[in-house]
Amino acid sequence: MISSPTVHDAIIVGAGYGGLGAGAQLQRAGISDFVILERADRIGGVWRDNTYPGAACDTQSIIYCYTYFPHLSVTRMFSEQPELLGYLEALAAEYDLTGRIRLGSEVTAATWLEDRGLWEVTTAAGETHLGRAFVPAWGQLGVPFIPDFPGMADFTGTMFHSAHWDHDVDLAGLRVASIGNAASAVQYVPEVAEEAGRLTVFQRSANYLLPRNQEVFDEERRRGFQADPAVFEALRTEIHTMRENGFQRVRHATSEQATGVAEARAHLENQVRDPALREKLTPDYEFGCKRILRTDDYYPALMRDNVELVTEGIAEFTPTGIRTVDGEVREFDVVVFGTGFKSQAFHAGMRITGRAGVSLDERWGDAPEAFFGLSVDGFPNMFLVYGPNTNLNHNSIVTMMEVQHEFIVAAVQRLREHPGLVIDVRPDVVAAHNDEVQAELANSAYSSDCSSWYKNAAGRVVNNWHGTVEEYRTAVAAISPADYGLASWEPEVGAAV
Known part of the structure; x- marks a missing residue:
C-alpha cells in the first residue's frame, strides 16, 4: 500500500x-x-x-x-x-x-x-x-537574463553570464567583452581588467556611482562585537537610521536627491580626469531611477590602457567578435554578460x-x-x-x-x-x-x-x-x-x- x-x-x-x-x-x-x-x-x-x-x-x-x-x-x-x-x-x-x-x-x-x-x-x-x-x-x-543578439549562435568564443562564472577559463592575456556595466559589472570589471589582455565594456547607459569607502574590521574590533553584541547593535541602529533617512534621495526634487547627485558627480570628477570619458559616464536621467551603485574601483579600471568603454549599441555578434551599430567590429575570445536578471x-x-x-x-x-x-x-x-x-x-x-x-x-x-x-x-x-x-x-x-x-x-x-x-x-x-x-x-x- x-x-x-x-x-x-x-x-x-x-x-x-x-x-x-x-x-x-x-x-x-x-x-x-x-x-x-x-x-x-x-x-x-x-x-x-x-x-x-x-x-x-x-x-x-x-x-x-x-x-x-x-x-x-x-x-x-x-x-x-x-x-x-x-x-x-x-x-x-x-x-x-x-x-x-x-x-x-x-x-x-x-x-x-x-x-x-x-x-x-x-x-x-x-x-x-x-x-x-x-x-x-x-x-x-x-x-539570469541574457539578451538575444543576432549572431550569438555563431560566436566561436566563450560566453557566460556573471552569475554562472566559468572559473575554468583563464582570462590572462585574452580579449574580453563585458556586456553590461551595472551592479555586478562594477565589481568584476576591475578584477578582469588586471588579468585580461584587453577588456571592452559595453555600456547601454551610465550609472550613478557613490564611493564605497570600504572599512576592514581588525581582529580587535571583531572580538569587541562578539564580546559585547550591544556594540554591534548600536552600529547597526546607526547605519539603519542613516539609510532610512537616505530614502528622501529617491523622491522627486528633494534637497537630499540634489545632494546625492552632487556626491555622485564629485566621485566621478575626482576619479576620471578625461572629460570625454567623464561625459560618457555621466547619467542623463533622474538620480534613483536606476539602482544606485557603490564602488571605489570601477572608474579607475576604465582608465587603464587595456580597457575601452564603448557606448555604441550592439548590432550583432560575428563568429569572432561583436559589431556595433556604427559598423565597427571588435574581436573577442570571451564575452561576459553582466546583463542582470x-x-x-x-x-x-x-x-x-x-x-x-x-x-x-x-x-x-x-x-x-x-x-x-x-x-x-x-x-x-x-x-x-x-x-x-x-x-x-x-x-x-x-x-x-x-x-x-x-x-x-x-x-x-x-x-x-x-x-x-x-x-x-x-x-x-x-x-x-x-x-x-x-x-x-x-x-x-x-x-x-x-x-x-x-x-x-x-x-x-x-x-x-x-x-x-x-x-x-x-x-x-x-x-x-x-x-x-x-x-x-x-x-x-x-x-x-
Whole structure:
C-alpha cells in the first residue's frame, strides 16, 4: 500500500536569505514541521550562484543580517561573497535547518487543493509534498537574463553570464567583452581588467556611482562585537537610521536627491580626469531611477590602457567578435554578460495554480502584484517572501524580509491551530493596496523616465516598495483579518473565505 505524503505546516521554496530566514523564524516560534525545497546542490541563493571575481554586497554587512542572528564575525563593512555564504550556512546550522532542507529538489508545480485546504508541491524528480502553507522564497534576482543578439549562435568564443562564472577559463592575456556595466559589472570589471589582455565594456547607459569607502574590521574590533553584541547593535541602529533617512534621495526634487547627485558627480570628477570619458559616464536621467551603485574601483579600471568603454549599441555578434551599430567590429575570445536578471520572474518558471484552476501567470500577466508583497487573491495560504513591490534601493532587503517572515510565522501558527482555515486576501483589498502603491511610486524617481529592472514593459514599477522599511513594518503590523475576509485572526476551525 502506498502511503500518502506527510502534511507539513509549511513548504518553503528556496534556500537563500529569504527561505532560510523563514525557516529560522519558524524554528524560533517552535514550529518545526516544515520543509525547504532547494533546486541546487547547496544552500545560499544568490550568494551561492554569484562567484564572479570581486563579488560582494553593496549594502553594509552590519545591516545585511537578521536581528536575531547578527553577523558578529563580520570582517568588513561590505562583505564579499564567501563570507555571506558562510553566514547563511551558519544560520542554517544555528537553527537546525539542515535536516529540513531537500537539496536537488527543483519545484515544477504547486497546486491548491480546494477540497483539502492544502498545497500540493511537486518536484522534477516526481516527489510530492503537501503543506498547509506554501512559502515561495526564490527572490527577484535568481534567473539570469541574457539578451538575444543576432549572431550569438555563431560566436566561436566563450560566453557566460556573471552569475554562472566559468572559473575554468583563464582570462590572462585574452580579449574580453563585458556586456553590461551595472551592479555586478562594477565589481568584476576591475578584477578582469588586471588579468585580461584587453577588456571592452559595453555600456547601454551610465550609472550613478557613490564611493564605497570600504572599512576592514581588525581582529580587535571583531572580538569587541562578539564580546559585547550591544556594540554591534548600536552600529547597526546607526547605519539603519542613516539609510532610512537616505530614502528622501529617491523622491522627486528633494534637497537630499540634489545632494546625492552632487556626491555622485564629485566621485566621478575626482576619479576620471578625461572629460570625454567623464561625459560618457555621466547619467542623463533622474538620480534613483536606476539602482544606485557603490564602488571605489570601477572608474579607475576604465582608465587603464587595456580597457575601452564603448557606448555604441550592439548590432550583432560575428563568429569572432561583436559589431556595433556604427559598423565597427571588435574581436573577442570571451564575452561576459553582466546583463542582470529576469527580475519579474517572481514564480521562477514553475506553474502555480490557485483557486478555480487559475495559474499565477494568468492572474499576474506582465504586472505582478500582491498585498504588501505577501499575498495574492485566489491563492490561499500562500505567502510570498520578497514579492512584488518589496524591493529597496535605500536600505537592507534583509530587514524587509524579516518583517515578512514575522507575518508568515503568525499565519502558519494560525493554520496549525485551525487546520481547516483558509487565508485568502480579498481581491478588492489587493486592488486598493496596489492603486495606493502606484500612486505613491509616482512621487519617486523609480517612476521617472529611464529603463530599469524595477519596471515592466509598460513602465509600471513592479519591484520596489514606495517608502521606508519602518513604514513597511508599521503597515504590515496593521494588516487586519478583515483584509482576508475574516472576522478575527482566530476563527473557528473550518472557517473559509
